[in-house]
Amino acid sequence: MDNNCAATATLLRVENISKTFPGVKALSDLTMEVQRGEILGLVGENGAGKSTLIKILSGVYKPDGGHILIEDKDVSFHDPLEAVRAGISVVYQELSLVPNLTVAENVFGGRPPVNSLGLMNVSMMYQKTQEMLDLFQVDFSPRTRVGSLSLGNQQLVEIVKAVSTDAKILILDEPTSSLSLQEATVLFDWMRQLRGQGITIVFVSHHLEEVFEVTDRVVVLRDGKYVGSKITSQTNENEIVSMMVGRDLSDMPSLCTGDVCGEELLRVEQFSRKGVFEDVSFNLHHGEILTFFGLVGAGRTEVARALVGLDAHTAGKIYLRGEDIHVQDPGSAMNYKMAYLSEDRKTEGLFLDKTIKENFLAPNLRKVAPRGWLRWHILNDLVQTYVTKLEIRTPSINQKINNLSGGNQQKVLLGEWLATEPDVLIVDEPTRGIDVGTKQEIHQLLRDLADQGKGILVISSDLPEALRISDRIAVMRKGRITGFLTHAEANEESVMQLAAGGATGGANAVNIKEN
Amino acid sequence: MSTTQEIKPKNQASAGSNILKTIFQQREIGIFIFVLLFCVALRMASPQFLARANLLALVVGMSFDMIVAVGMTVLMVSGGFDMSVGSTLALAGAVAGYCMAKFGLPVWFSIVLGIAVGGLIGLINGLLVTKVQVNPFITTLGMMQVVRGIVFLLTSGLGIPNLPKEFNYFGQGKWFDVQIPVWIMLFLVIVGEILLRRSKYFRQSYFVGGNERSARLSAINIDQVKIMNYVIVAALAALSGILLAGRMSSASVSAGLGAELRVISAVVIGGASLSGGEGTVLGALLGVILMSLISNGLNLLGINVYWQNIVIGAVLIIAVAADSLSRRNKS
Numbered sequence: 154m155d156n157n158c159a160a161t162a163t164l165l166r167v168e169n170i171s172k173t174f175p176g177v178k179a180l181s182d183l184t185m186e187v188q189r190g191e192i193l194g195l196v197g198e199n200g201a202g203k204s205t206l207i208k209i210l211s212g213v214y215k216p217d218g219g220h221i222l223i224e225d226k227d228v229s230f231h232d233p234l235e236a237v238r239a240g241i242s243v244v245y246q247e248l249s250l251v252p253n254l255t256v257a258e259n260v261f262g263g264r265p266p267v268n269s270l271g272l273m274n275v276s277m278m279y280q281k282t283q284e285m286l287d288l289f290q291v292d293f294s295p296r297t298r299v300g301s302l303s304l305g306n307q308q309l310v311e312i313v314k315a316v317s318t319d320a321k322i323l324i325l326d327e328p329t330s331s332l333s334l335q336e337a338t339v340l341f342d343w344m345r346q347l348r349g350q351g352i353t354i355v356f357v358s359h360h361l362e363e364v365f366e367v368t369d370r371v372v373v374l375r376d377g378k379y380v381g382s383k384i385t386s387q388t389n390e391n392e393i394v395s396m397m398v399g400r401d402l403s404d405m406p407s408l409c410t411g412d413v414c415g416e417e418l419l420r421v422e423q424f425s426r427k428g429v430f431e432d433v434s435f436n437l438h439h440g441e442i443l444t445f446f447g448l449v450g451a452g453r454t455e456v457a458r459a460l461v462g463l464d465a466h467t468a469g470k471i472y473l474r475g476e477d478i479h480v481q482d483p484g485s486a487m488n489y490k491m492a493y494l495s496e497d498r499k500t501e502g503l504f505l506d507k508t509i510k511e512n513f514l515a516p517n518l519r520k521v522a523p524r525g526w527l528r529w530h531i532l533n534d535l536v537q538t539y540v541t542k543l544e545i546r547t548p549s550i551n552q553k554i555n556n557l558s559g560g561n562q563q564k565v566l567l568g569e570w571l572a573t574e575p576d577v578l579i580v581d582e583p584t585r586g587i588d589v590g591t592k593q594e595i596h597q598l599l600r601d602l603a604d605q606g607k608g609i610l611v612i613s614s615d616l617p618e619a620l621r622i623s624d625r626i627a628v629m630r631k632g633r634i635t636g637f638l639t640h641a642e643a644n645e646e647s648v649m650q651l652a653a654g655g656a657t658g659g660a661n662a663v664n665i666k667e668n
Numbered sequence: 669m670s671t672t673q674e675i676k677p678k679n680q681a682s683a684g685s686n687i688l689k690t691i692f693q694q695r696e697i698g699i700f701i702f703v704l705l706f707c708v709a710l711r712m713a714s715p716q717f718l719a720r721a722n723l724l725a726l727v728v729g730m731s732f733d734m735i736v737a738v739g740m741t742v743l744m745v746s747g748g749f750d751m752s753v754g755s756t757l758a759l760a761g762a763v764a765g766y767c768m769a770k771f772g773l774p775v776w777f778s779i780v781l782g783i784a785v786g787g788l789i790g791l792i793n794g795l796l797v798t799k800v801q802v803n804p805f806i807t808t809l810g811m812m813q814v815v816r817g818i819v820f821l822l823t824s825g826l827g828i829p830n831l832p833k834e835f836n837y838f839g840q841g842k843w844f845d846v847q848i849p850v851w852i853m854l855f856l857v858i859v860g861e862i863l864l865r866r867s868k869y870f871r872q873s874y875f876v877g878g879n880e881r882s883a884r885l886s887a888i889n890i891d892q893v894k895i896m897n898y899v900i901v902a903a904l905a906a907l908s909g910i911l912l913a914g915r916m917s918s919a920s921v922s923a924g925l926g927a928e929l930r931v932i933s934a935v936v937i938g939g940a941s942l943s944g945g946e947g948t949v950l951g952a953l954l955g956v957i958l959m960s961l962i963s964n965g966l967n968l969l970g971i972n973v974y975w976q977n978i979v980i981g982a983v984l985i986i987a988v989a990a991d992s993l994s995r996r997n998k999s
Contacts (some may be wrong), residue, residue, distance in 0.1 A: 463885070484887040493885065501881040506945060507874075515875045515886040522868030 163225075164189040164353050165210075165241075165322055168327035170219035172377075179205040180377040185220070187322065192344060192354045194368035194385065198397055198448075198616060198649070202377040203357050207324055211243040212236035223321075238323035241475050244311045246330055252300030257282035259299050260314045285313050288341050288350075305336030309343065316352065323347065324355040329363055341367040348642050359448040360631075361390045361653050373397055389542035394653060398616070415439030417475070418608040419577050421460070424469030429455045430632040433469070437577065437608040438663065442599060444611040444619040453612045454496055456629075457579050458668045460488035461493040473577075487516070492575035494566055496582035496612065502566050508551045510536050513569045520573070539568035543598065560591030567598070578602065581612040596622050615647060628652050695991065699954040706961050714968040722964070724846070728765030728915075730960040731853035732757075734953060735908040738860040739901030741952040741962055742870065742940045746897050747877035747944025750793060751808040753905040753931060755815035757924030760786045760906030761913030762819045765828035768835060775834045779910050786906020787899050789815060794895030796914060812928065819921050829918040837913025849911045856904070860949040877944025933980065937987045950966050958983065 165187040172180040180202045187193050198202050208214040210221065212230030221228050223239055230236045236243075240523055250259045257279045258265075260390035266277040289309060293302060299310060308328055316322055325344075329337040344354055344367055358364050364371060365385060373380040373396040380396050419437040424430070430452035437443050445453040458644055459466040462480040471478050480486045486493065488556045495501040504512055513536045516520055521532045543564045547557060554562055563583070570578070583599065584592040602610050613619045619626055626638045628651035635651040710717040717723075736753050743750055764782035767773040773781075789811060796807045842850050863870045875883040876893050884890055905924070913919040938955035940947025962983065963976050 482887070482889075483885055484889065487887045495885060500879070501885060504875065504878040504882055504945070507878055511874070514871070515883065515888070518868050518871065518886075518888075522871075525868050527866050527868060527871060 162185070162189050164223065166222040167206075167210070168220045168222065170206070170209060170221070172209060172214060172216050177481055178377055180209070180216070183374070185372055185375065185379050185382070187353060187355060188370070189353055190348060190351055191369045192356055192367055194364035194371040195355055195357045195374070196359075196364055196371060196393060196397060197374035199382075201397070203374060204326070205377070206374070207243060207326055207355075207357065210236065210241055210322075210324065230437045232355055236317050237320075240319065241324065242315035242318055242322070243324040243326060244308070244315050246327040248304075248307055248311055250299045250307055250310060250314075251397035252298070254299060255296050256286070256293065256302075256310050257295035259310055260285070260295075260317050262314065273499050275574075279479075281317075282313070285317060288346065291537040303336070304314055305332050305339065308332065308336075308340065312343065312347075316347065320352065322353045322355065326357045326358070327359065327450070328356070329358060331359065355655075359450070359653060361393060364393075365390065370383075376488040390654070391650075394646060394649050397653070398649050415441070415606065415640065416448055418473070419610075420472040420475075422470045422472070424456065424459065424471070425467050426455060426459050426464065427467045430629075433629075433634055435627055435634065435637070438611055439606045439608055440603050441624045442603050442609045442611060442622055444613055444623035444626045445629055446613060446616065446619045446626050446648055449614060449650070451629040453629050454581055455632075456470070457493055457581055457610070457612055460579065461491055463493070463639060478661060487573060490576040491579065492570040492573055492577070493579045494570055494581060494583070496585060498562060498566050503554050503562060505555045508553055509540070509545070509547060509557075509565055510550045513539070513572060516569055517572050535572050537566075539572055542570045545570075545596070558591075560587045560595075563587055563591070563595065567595070571602070575607070577608045577610065579610045579612070582614065583611060584613075584615065584618060592618075616648060619648065620644070624643065630654060687900060696948065696951045696954060698990075699951065699958060699987075700939065703954055703958050703961065706958070706965070710961065710965045710968065712821055713965070716968055717965070722968070726960055726964050727850050728847045729964075731847075732908045732912050733927060733930055733934065733959075734853045734956045735849075735856055735911070736901065736927060737906045737934050737952040737956055738856045738949055739897075739904035740931050740935050741938070741940060741947050741949050742860065742864060742873060743897040743901045744932075744940040744942070745864065745877050745947045746873035746894055747880070748797065748894055748897055749776050749804040749808065749896065749932070749942065750790075750901050751805065751928045752789065752793065752811035752815055753901060754924035754927035755812045755819065756786045756789050756902050756905040757909035757912065757927055758819045758919070758921065759789070759815050759822075760791075760909035761919035761923055762769035762822050762828060762921070764835070764910055765913060765919035766822055768832055769828050769830075772929065778835070779838075782910050783903055783906045786909070787903040790902025791895065793902065794898030797898065798891040798894050805987060823919065823921055825921060826917055827920045827922075831913060831917050836914045836917050839911050839916070849915065849916075852907070857949055857953050874945055877946070879945070887949065890922040899915055930959065930980075931956075933984045937984055939991075 163186045166185075168184050170180055170183045170441045171178075183202070183206065194343070195203055205214065209216050212233040212235050215231070217231075221230075223241075228239050230239070244620060260282050261278050266281065268274045268277075279295045286293075291306065291309065293306060297373065299307060300309065312323070312325070312328075328340060332340060337504070341363075344356070348354060348635050356364065356368055368385045370382060370384055371388065371393060372382045373393060375397060383393065415438050417436050418439050418441075421436070422434050423431040433456050435443065445456070447453050455464065458464045460471065460480065462482040462485060466468060471480060473491075475573075478489055480489065483493075492554055499505060504515065510532060514527075514532055517532070517535065521527055521535065533550070539545070540547065540550060545564045545568065546555075547561060547588075554565060556589070567580070580599065583595050596618070599609055599611065603624075611619070611622065620643055623643070626643045628635050628638065628648055630652055638647055638651070707717075736757065740753065742752065745917050760782035763785045764778040767778040767781055768775065793804075793808055793811055796802045797804045838848055843851055864873070865871075872883070872888045875886060875888055876890050880890055905927075909923060912923055916923075933956035935943065935947060935952045936955070937958060938947065938951030938953070940951065959980055962979050966973070966976055966979065
């Protein structure tokens, strides 16, 4: 297949690259090529290894083994600067611009043009930036403060900055995630423009229709391995989706029977937060695990945060057991017996410098201090109960959280919130960064909690996990629910089609976005 | 299943050594030992050290800073910081003195008013820090100068001398042969220590200072806790200012000059961290005691008074450096 591009030589080749993180094999023996002058789409599920590959190419990570060849020359990068010198520039999903500086100052950053005295040549800097901006026909000047530009234009500044280092290869990591549809279309024009100037582009995206719109060729990764490459014009979305999924699930047997729906516990109607998610409606039953699946940036976490009052919502209603409730802040969520466990347990959830005991105290102050005074024996009993119940492995309840493994940290977080006796438990990425053994324990625990009658809302980017534990899966994409799948209907392909926009789900989502 | 059974006995077996370990990990114990050693050294160097008059003067002298330090501890535990306490201290004395001297208002009313004005300054600090999101250092640094300016304006730069006897009683009177400010300090230290350790409300400060985002998820009203703490420290500074004015029989424009630095240093020596989440009133008390002992000791030994600043500054840095080094070793 690749031979169609035979006229253009190979610009970048990675050979047998491997990278292991504690407990995870992020890349194994990956070999792939990037051809000179192409726009290459790099796709794969969450955790397929795209980000790791980019970080290796840009010198952020060092591979455990393998080679990187640029124009057939073996290179190795010790830091990002060496990668830039070798001609590889990356524009990350999160912009790294300084909002208070002008466009030109941002573009030239730490290496402005200098005059013979070694002083900064300001006029030269602005002139050069203007030349670059002219190529893209934009309506702002190099003297504009970056903070006053739209996100789309900031993205362009970031691209101009990357290209200004004489990049041969420009890697764009999810460049459209914060852009509107129009801005994305403009971005694709710019990408074609750059290709016309001989710059090779690697485009990483979760959204297949974008990949099909702009790329010449697509490379699919799965589980840190190279699956295959297709010429874009000779394939279709369904073929790519089936290359992305199709993992052996036999080692993780399903945990649900699919027929456990009790009475309705929570109903959410037309829930919206302007510009973030829209028209999200679903219900959750006693004894049910409902998983919100979606690719990173689909808006799932944002829905959960608004549900428990961490962020405001702009429209919609929440009914708890049929009663219309208003959740303004986490305190009122707690009164309604709703608990939210954040995806980022270290910065939002746990107090790392404090002991297990003190961490349990935080959400349970009311329980432990019924009359305003702490009763240590209540706390000790509470902590001991959950440490035993959840099998938290620690020498003592006075151990600092910092000294626990990721899995045990997650169990502490789960335990302290279970101690508040919630009816609705919202768990965001329950097993992110956790070893396989503890992962299974947490899955079983969630199942047991559901069987006790709690309603559990899981947010997961881990497809096998979603398939394994859920009674129902709600798939989100670009801030909307694109569909619900029952346990019986859900499989890797049906979920991924709704999430990434294969045949049916994709068409739907695009229509909604344009409304 | 088996894991839980294994863990239990291990817990009990190591309980004894755990207690010892936690005791020695406490910052308070370290300073306490240091304070004791310092006392022994002083006793040997100067026989006057343990004289009743000297000890009493020492305790009265530190009571004004310590009253402020109780509030500062609570505030710093919640991640806050107040540079304006010295000025607030002076303002409360000036306001109370002004009310009595100019309008002949009753003593008790003037005292209440002085403390209320202090609380108001704390409220403004708290609102600026939480609702307007001005950096606490900048907010209170500005407030420190504004308030000191007001003190000068209010008293035409001269202070207010010859305060009434009934007012001075609170600074000079004695209960059981010990000056009233000392009793008030003791009362506040005990109450502060118990509240910060045991009360649900004040315990929240540790979570706010430890990790604000996690605290918010735990349904803690962060802004309310912070604002309240700014009010508390300012009101205590005002109380201290009233007692000091009473002790001097006059409200001085230079009252509390530099108090903010002494108090913050003492609280930090006592184990609080500028980033919040740590600290106890007991630690702050030991910090204040240590600093008073240093000044007192240098005085008794007849060492040039300028050395005091050098020694106290060095102790502050050494205390924090030692803590930081021991942390690094642990992790």
